[in-house]
Amino acid sequence: xxxxxxHLIDLSDYPVEWWNSLIELGVKIKENPQEYAHECxxxxxxxxxxxxxxRTQMSFxxxxxxxxxxxIGFDNPANSSVSKGETIKDxxxxxxxxxxxLVIRHPVAGAAKAASLTADCPVINAGDGGHLHPTQxxxxxxxxxxxxxxxxxxxxxxxxxxxxxRTVHSLCKALSMFNGNKFIFISTPELRMPAYIKxxxxxxxxxxxxxxxxxxxxxxxxxxxxxxxxxxxxASREEYLAQKNTYVLDRKKMLLAKKDMIVLHxxxxxxxxxxEVDDDKRAMYFTQAKYGVFARMALILTILSxxxxxxxxxGKLYSGVKCSNPxxxxxxxxxxxxxxxxxxxxxxxxxxxxxERKLI
Ligand code: NCD
Numbered sequence: 564x565x566x567x568x569x570h571l572i573d574l575s576d577y578p579v580e581w582w583n584s585l586i587e588l589g590v591k592i593k594e595n596p597q598e599y600a601h602e603c604x605x606x607x608x609x610x611x612x613x614x615x616x617x618r619t620q621m622s623f624x625x626x627x628x629x630x631x632x633x634x635i636g637f638d639n640p641a642n643s644s645v646s647k648g649e650t651i652k653d654x655x656x657x658x659x660x661x662x663x664x665l666v667i668r669h670p671v672a673g674a675a676k677a678a679s680l681t682a683d684c685p686v687i688n689a690g691d692g693g694h695l696h697p698t699q700x701x702x703x704x705x706x707x708x709x710x711x712x713x714x715x716x717x718x719x720x721x722x723x724x725x726x727x728x729r730t731v732h733s734l735c736k737a738l739s740m741f742n743g744n745k746f747i748f749i750s751t752p753e754l755r756m757p758a759y760i761k762x763x764x765x766x767x768x769x770x771x772x773x774x775x776x777x778x779x780x781x782x783x784x785x786x787x788x789x790x791x792x793x794x795x796x797x798a799s800r801e802e803y804l805a806q807k808n809t810y811v812l813d814r815k816k817m818l819l820a821k822k823d824m825i826v827l828h829x830x831x832x833x834x835x836x837x838x839e840v841d842d843d844k845r846a847m848y849f850t851q852a853k854y855g856v857f858a859r860m861a862l863i864l865t866i867l868s869x870x871x872x873x874x875x876x877x878g879k880l881y882s883g884v885k886c887s888n889p890x891x892x893x894x895x896x897x898x899x900x901x902x903x904x905x906x907x908x909x910x911x912x913x914x915x916x917x918x919e920r921k922l923i
Pocket of ligand 1: 729829
């Protein structure tokens with residue numbers, strides 16, 4: 564299925580050169596934002612946030628306003644026709660006829676992809692359930708480029724809810740494309756990184772290790788990426804409570820870290836980093852959130868300047884096969900064409916919306 568518009572659903576849909584030029588543009592914008600103040604005069608961005616957000620939503624809005632454009636949208640679907648049962652297809656179709664660019668966040672995996680199938684303007688994925696968060700990754704890459712001066716040869720620790728945290732999924736996929744990066748996954752056995760992400764890391768020639776404690780890993784890291792335990796994605800409160808408070812980065816643990824390690828966090832933090840760490844010069848999470856505006860300005864400019872369309876569904880369409888992930892958009896919006904890729908062997912299908920694997 565070919566779309567007339569350039570969307571950003573997953574960074575992997577684009578070559579690394581595209582990300583690199585976007586990051587370079589982000590650096591230029593950071594150095595001289597005034598130069599870009601009228602680049603989007605007369606343009607409108609719609610932000611459809613079906614899930615709570617502070618940074619992502621406001622940084623997108625700020626980015627568009629700083630480029631001279633204007634914004635429309637909702638951040639509480641209860642106040643829109645979504646509450647009357649409107650499908651993503653209809654909401655997207657209408658709003659994309661009002662706006663030049665559409666940014667969507669949704670609690671269900673694959674929702675942004677679904678929106679891109681019918682939108683009459685470019686669609687940007689601002690987080691789809693526990694699946695992906697490509698614009699947080701652009702923010703993270705820009706932060707690494709500015710603060711570590713490289714995207715290669717890094718040892719990156721990722722700590723916390725690695726199964727449900729969409730930011731770490733997108734970031735692993737991206738960083739494994741650069742040479743010599745090594746991942747240390749710090750989590751409980753229940754919250755390990757999904758198998759499909761680990762397979763991508765291996766296929767891209769990067770390596771990973773899985774450990775249970777921060778103490779055993781922190782001393783060897785160049786970057787520590789902390790994440791929140793994603794309460795809203797647990798099946799029950801008991802399961803969440805069993806994981807809560809497992810990992811807390813405090814001043815004592817920071818003493819074990821290298822002098823030039825940096826701490827990132829997509830935020831919001833709950834209790835996984837104590838406030839005393841904020842004063843450590845290696846704590847980079849507030850700076851990271853600030854850089855998110857420059858990354859998103861670069862993205863809006865790039866997406867709006869590229870006219871050629873991208874393929875929206877690349878897999879094989881199967882009408883009779885259902886995705887086995889109950890949190891996949893194809894199980895919520897029945898009209899969507901079911902599309903799967905073969906993963907590795909001929910018996911494993913991978914849903915093109917949410918990447919869930921299914922044996923056939
Ligand atoms: C993250 C998200 O929404 O996935 N936040 C963000 O976009 N900055 C991380 C989180 O909610 O834990």
